[in-house]
Amino acid sequence: MFVDSHCHLDRLSDKNAPLPETLAFARQRGVEHFLCVCVSVQDFDSMKEKVTPFSDVSISCGVHPLHQEDACDYDTLLAKAADESVVAVGETGLDYFYSADTKDVQLTSFIDHIKVANELQKPLIIHTRDAREDTLNLLRQYKAPTTKGVLHCFTEDLDMALAAIELGFYISISGIVTFNSAQSLREVVKAIPLDKLLIETDSPWLAPVPHRGKENQPGFVVEVAEFIAQLKGVSVSELARITTDNFYTLFHHVQSRR
Numbered sequence: 001m002f003v004d005s006h007c008h009l010d011r012l013s014d015k016n017a018p019l020p021e022t023l024a025f026a027r028q029r030g031v032e033h034f035l036c037v038c039v040s041v042q043d044f045d046s047m048k049e050k051v052t053p054f055s056d057v058s059i060s061c062g063v064h065p066l067h068q069e070d071a072c073d074y075d076t077l078l079a080k081a082a083d084e085s086v087v088a089v090g091e092t093g094l095d096y097f098y099s100a101d102t103k104d105v106q107l108t109s110f111i112d113h114i115k116v117a118n119e120l121q122k123p124l125i126i127h128t129r130d131a132r133e134d135t136l137n138l139l140r141q142y143k144a145p146t147t148k149g150v151l152h153c154f155t156e157d158l159d160m161a162l163a164a165i166e167l168g169f170y171i172s173i174s175g176i177v178t179f180n181s182a183q184s185l186r187e188v189v190k191a192i193p194l195d196k197l198l199i200e201t202d203s204p205w206l207a208p209v210p211h212r213g214k215e216n217q218p219g220f221v222v223e224v225a226e227f228i229a230q231l232k233g234v235s236v237s238e239l240a241r242i243t244t245d246n247f248y249t250l251f252h253h254v255q256s257r258r
């Protein structure tokens with residue numbers, strides 16, 4: 001059974017199917033759990049309400065580094081993330097590729113998220129792009145290793161992956177790994193130990209081959225798993241078992257709700 005460790009169910013359009021049908025399709029393909037990741041604290045309540053009917057969906061709380069127009073202060077973040085249904089803090093992080101101009105706000109927000117994660121003992125979901133040094137330095141400086149977490153939709157180099165693993169973090173791979181242009185990422189994935197790997201769709205974005213151009217959905221995590229299994233030379237069921245175990249180990253608040 002698979003887990004989609006990172007999706008944005010509240011951002012899916014209804015153009016393919018309503019959410020209950022989209023989730024039913026994924027379950028039918030063997031996806032047993034979904035982590036719906038918050039990108040804006042303003043949207044947290046409506047996101048929570050949307051997925052509350054589904055016992056196999058967990059939620060996080062945080063502000064995406066590219067949504068700093070929705071930035072909130074430490075106390076607001078702490079209060080929202082303390083909600084008992086919240087299993088992780090994020091997505092947070094640093095993205096200098098798309099938005100180096102908001103660097104200062106991104107840094108402040110990232111530090112707040114690390115502190116909140118430590119305070120609540122909930123793992124961090126981190127988005128990082130073109131910000132390797134700052135990301136790793138802040139994780140070390142603010143003692144993120146006490147909560148651990150994941151670098152999601154990973155596209156950086158092996159050195160960064162290994163440094164994050166040393167801090168107790170997992171590396172999550174999305175459908176990008178199936179893209180033609182992702183040769184260097186495939187080499188990185190080959191070198192990441194299986195017991196540190198998670199899989200995700202990041203839907204509605206980044207549909208894997210052969211669904212490119214379509215809206216992504218959690219059911220397509222199966223294509224991501226099949227591709228990585230082949231890269232790593234293991235069976236799909238073995239890859240599913242290990243990445244699912246890794247998911248419940250990291251997101252232990254989900255485990256306790258099962």
Ligand SMILES: [Zn+2]
Pocket residue numbers: 091127152153
């Ligand atoms: Zn992201």
Ligand SMILES: [Zn+2]
Pocket residue numbers: 006008037091202
């Ligand atoms: Zn995301």
